[in-house]
Amino acid sequence: GESVGLHLPTLSVQEGDNSIINCAYSNSASDYFIWYKQESGKGPQFIIDIRSNMDKRQGQRVTVLLNKTVKHLSLQIAATQPGDSAVYFCAENIFQYGKLTFGQGTILTVHP
Amino acid sequence: EAGVAQSPRYKIIEKRQSVAFWCNPISGHATLYWYQQILGQGPKLLIQFQNNGVVDDSQLPKDRFSAERLKGVDSTLKIQPAKLEDSAVYLCASSLTRLGAGELFFGEGSRLTVL
Numbered sequence: 001g002e003s004v005g006l007h008l009p010t011l012s013v014q015e016g017d018n019s020i021i022n023c024a025y026s027n028s029a030s031d032y033f034i035w036y037k038q039e040s041g042k043g044p045q046f047i048i049d050i051r052s053n054m055d056k057r058q059g060q061r062v063t064v065l066l067n068k069t070v071k072h073l074s075l076q077i078a079a080t081q082p083g084d085s086a087v088y089f090c091a092e093n094i095f096q097y098g099k100l101t102f103g104q105g106t107i108l109t110v111h112p
Numbered sequence: 113e114a115g116v117a118q119s120p121r122y123k124i125i126e127k128r129q130s131v132a133f134w135c136n137p138i139s140g141h142a143t144l145y146w147y148q149q150i151l152g153q154g155p156k157l158l159i160q161f162q163n164n165g166v167v168d169d170s171q172l173p174k175d176r177f178s179a180e181r182l183k184g185v186d187s188t189l190k191i192q193p194a195k196l197e198d199s200a201v202y203l204c205a206s207s208l209t210r211l212g213a214g215e216l217f218f219g220e221g222s223r224l225t226v227l
Contacts, residue, residue: 034215043116043219044216044218099157105153
């Protein structure tokens, strides 16, 4: 889907809490998904990816869940830290085409 | 390992003027992308190169935007003439291969303000 401009979803959590960021993707043919973190004034940074033949993938403090039935993706961050404060984007791709389409971002704010 | 380098970081111009952005990808990365990120939105792909050939430029406004990647390494993105709605951050990214977009590495971007 297309972004909706300045009104990004926001999520505020306390340090140490777990965070869950959600994303709805648009193309049922997409078979590869990536989560990016973007800090102010910087380019997006890769966090974790998942192929459509998987439902769940874990990294360090992060887990991505994929529900293809409802075209939904989520990013779980364990023990959230102030350094996790950023805008988080999901991106979808059809693997053979190598073209990422970014979704609407979510602003995560972590309070000490 | 050096990351994706972009310049200039900031540029302010008046409408109808021209501007050029430069990108140096990570060494050995065959695929290079230019994205446009308008404030509050996710990046939107403008053009994708595989070595020095264009793979996808379907979302590039070709009446005013042009890009090239001579010798399959550095790339430049030009806007001429600029419009107010071109105000955005222009992100360059590179990846080792085209398949799956691999892991895209982004530069810090070039912020353009058109007055």
